[in-house]
Amino acid sequence: MTIAKYIKLYFKLVSAGIRAQLQYRFAFVMRIIGMITAYTGTAVTMWVMLYQFQTLGDWNFFEMLFLFALSILSWGFCIILFFHFRSLDTYILNGTFDRFLVRPLNPFFHFMAMKFDIASFGQFLFSIVVFVIVSFQLQLEWTLGKLLFLLGAIVGGVLIQGGLLVIISAFAFWTTKSEQFYWVAMFPARNLTYYPLAIYPKFIQWITAFVIPFGFVNYFPTTVILNKETPYFPDYMGYFSPLVGVLFFGLAYFIWMLGLSRYKSTGS
Amino acid sequence: MNMLEYEIVLKIKIIYGVQGMSSWSMYWTFTKKAFLRSSVYRFEVWSRTGSNIIFLLMWGSIWTALYAGRDEAGGVTFTAMLTYIVVSQFLDGVNEAGTPLWEIQEKVRTGDISLELMRPFDVPLRYLFADFGSVAFYMITALLPLYLVIFYFLDLALPTNWLTWVYFIISACIGFLIRYCVEMTFGLLTFFLVETGGIEDIFYFAMSLLSGSVIPLWFFPSWLETIAVYLPFQAIFFMPISIFIGETTGGEVFTSLGLQLFWLFVCYLVLRMVWNRASHKVVVQGG
Numbered sequence: 001m002t003i004a005k006y007i008k009l010y011f012k013l014v015s016a017g018i019r020a021q022l023q024y025r026f027a028f029v030m031r032i033i034g035m036i037t038a039y040t041g042t043a044v045t046m047w048v049m050l051y052q053f054q055t056l057g058d059w060n061f062f063e064m065l066f067l068f069a070l071s072i073l074s075w076g077f078c079i080i081l082f083f084h085f086r087s088l089d090t091y092i093l094n095g096t097f098d099r100f101l102v103r104p105l106n107p108f109f110h111f112m113a114m115k116f117d118i119a120s121f122g123q124f125l126f127s128i129v130v131f132v133i134v135s136f137q138l139q140l141e142w143t144l145g146k147l148l149f150l151l152g153a154i155v156g157g158v159l160i161q162g163g164l165l166v167i168i169s170a171f172a173f174w175t176t177k178s179e180q181f182y183w184v185a186m187f188p189a190r191n192l193t194y195y196p197l198a199i200y201p202k203f204i205q206w207i208t209a210f211v212i213p214f215g216f217v218n219y220f221p222t223t224v225i226l227n228k229e230t231p232y233f234p235d236y237m238g239y240f241s242p243l244v245g246v247l248f249f250g251l252a253y254f255i256w257m258l259g260l261s262r263y264k265s266t267g268s
Numbered sequence: 269m270n271m272l273e274y275e276i277v278l279k280i281k282i283i284y285g286v287q288g289m290s291s292w293s294m295y296w297t298f299t300k301k302a303f304l305r306s307s308v309y310r311f312e313v314w315s316r317t318g319s320n321i322i323f324l325l326m327w328g329s330i331w332t333a334l335y336a337g338r339d340e341a342g343g344v345t346f347t348a349m350l351t352y353i354v355v356s357q358f359l360d361g362v363n364e365a366g367t368p369l370w371e372i373q374e375k376v377r378t379g380d381i382s383l384e385l386m387r388p389f390d391v392p393l394r395y396l397f398a399d400f401g402s403v404a405f406y407m408i409t410a411l412l413p414l415y416l417v418i419f420y421f422l423d424l425a426l427p428t429n430w431l432t433w434v435y436f437i438i439s440a441c442i443g444f445l446i447r448y449c450v451e452m453t454f455g456l457l458t459f460f461l462v463e464t465g466g467i468e469d470i471f472y473f474a475m476s477l478l479s480g481s482v483i484p485l486w487f488f489p490s491w492l493e494t495i496a497v498y499l500p501f502q503a504i505f506f507m508p509i510s511i512f513i514g515e516t517t518g519g520e521v522f523t524s525l526g527l528q529l530f531w532l533f534v535c536y537l538v539l540r541m542v543w544n545r546a547s548h549k550v551v552v553q554g555g
Contacts, residue, residue, distance in 0.1 A: 034466045041473035048477065052342060052487045053334045177311070184315035188322035195326070199333035204325070 006109060014116040021118055028119060035122035039072055042194065043130070059196045062137045063226055068194050069130035070218040074157030075190070076123030082162040084115040085169035086182040092172050108256060138226070146225060152242040153221035159245030160217050163252035173259030193218055198231050205232055213248055216241045294389060295397040302401025316364065317410040324357040327482055342486060348513045351424040355509045356481050358415050359440060363447050363504070365406040366399035369468050372455025385547055392543055396448055425513060432511065435521050439508035442528040447504045449535035459546040474499070480506030500531040
């Protein structure tokens, strides 16, 4: 099949998914409200934290909000495209994963297109409102170049976080566990990146730059946009976000396919 | 379900109650079972410990950066503040070993909890005693060893008076019970709501901020501190930890413990009320 056909098919599957979700409109609205509440809660916590102290490292409240919102924005896209990868273990254990293998489609693509979670509307709403507020407060001037840079950072962020979700799901091929890895590793790691990485010990900063490249999701791009200093790292790190994203996602895809090749159905 | 059926259920309960084991040993069985069950799901224990360490690292780093080399801020020394965060993460680990909110919600949704209404025990008590078992296992195998090491290697302010230790343990236990009542009440609200999306987020927000688990109340803006003081959440983290690091001393300790008991009483009453309404609703709808 050609790529164009895959794209067409993706939108077909996705529109079916959206229609299915809109059947439960109340649940849909409540989920969005819930997410916005949760993120606002984190933002309020940051505000209370800085009420007495004014700055964390050399970051003030609005700079931290920007950092946080960038993470949430790319996470929103990630939820749409990849969030269901974390529960691959359930599919394998129930034997429902096998249906992705018997169709004339790339199983990775098929599994990816299976779900399209539009409740991430909450993430978009939250992060865009925050971007507007912060832009006014910090008097950011959005040039075309900066907007393109932001777009690149978002693409990079989606690919990096999506890549990690894909790697986590691939664990299920070997261990029949994946969801739990998400809650152990990725959820706390994402929480770490809500705050400037500069405050963490050096080895954590190294891991987030070169091992699990979460630093490229929001921290390095934000330091470029807001002209912040990055101790231990050169200032231009943020420009590599899209490249790191592509490479990391490529690696994730490779690991997933490797796992798939040695997958044996549980026979349930 | 009509009145007759209702009476039958009631009778079954009475008969079971009479023939069953004496109630405390029955609840004790739930504790033992939960303890053994946790030992089977050892991976879960490891994973929870892993994320506990990451969050400890996060909050430790945040407070180190906030103090920025100062020895004290707002009348609280850096050592005391670091101790505060470490103890808070320890208590967080203890509290998170219990039945989490989403599991209660799931049990309500699937109807599991309604089935338990038929059985000869009190459901909220049964979950509490099961929680004792999983908490005990988690503490012995992970939390206590981990935090002993942390206390040994970090330069923290430990209570020098053994009485402070006793007060802290009592206070932390009351805090645990309050958290249990509040979390169970929030979980039981699932009985009355079609969709619980916002509920759990409100609960987690209150649990993390208003309880003082990540920021002590004395750093709050005064209006927010006033709100927090009049809510039960501060009795879960802020009060026991304040005793531990010596911010609450002397007679204040007893005021603090008294207030905690008051909140425990109120929260227990609310839990009972919600539970009665919820179980009544099940009877009326026939599950």
